[in-house]
Amino acid sequence: MDRKGGCLVCGNELVYSEFAGPPECFYCGNVYDTNTTCIHHHYICDACQSASANDVIERYCIHTSSTELQSLCEFSVLNKECH
Numbered sequence: 008m009d010r011k012g013g014c015l016v017c018g019n020e021l022v023y024s025e026f027a028g029p030p031e032c033f034y035c036g037n038v039y040d041t042n043t044t045c046i047h048h049h050y051i052c053d054a055c056q057s058a059s060a061n062d063v064i065e066r067y068c069i070h071t072s073s074t075e076l077q078s079l080c081e082f083s084v085l086n087k088e089c090h
C-alpha cells in the first residue's frame with residue numbers, strides 16, 4: 008500500500024497551511040517548524056516516520072495521557088524485556 012502523500016495517522020491528504028501554526032508530532036509530541044500537515048492537523052516528524060513501530064509506540068507513550076495506551080506501552084516494554 009502506498010501511503011506516500013497522505014497522512015500516516017488518518018490517511019487524509021496533506022495540505023500546506025500558513026495559518027495553523029507549527030504542529031506537534033503525533034507520536035513524539037515535539038513541535039516542528041513546518042506548515043505541511045494533514046487536514047486534521049496531524050504531523051509526524053522525520054525521526055518518527057523512519058523509526059520502527061516499537062520505537063514509535065514508546066515515543067507515543069511518553070506523552071500520551073490515555074491510560075489505555077499506557078497499559079499497551081507497559082505491555083510492549085515488558086514484551087521487549089523478555090526477548
Ligand SMILES: [Zn+2]
Pocket residue numbers: 014015016017018019045046047048049
Ligand atoms: Zn491526519
Ligand SMILES: [Zn+2]
Pocket residue numbers: 032033034035036037051052053054055056
Ligand atoms: Zn516525532
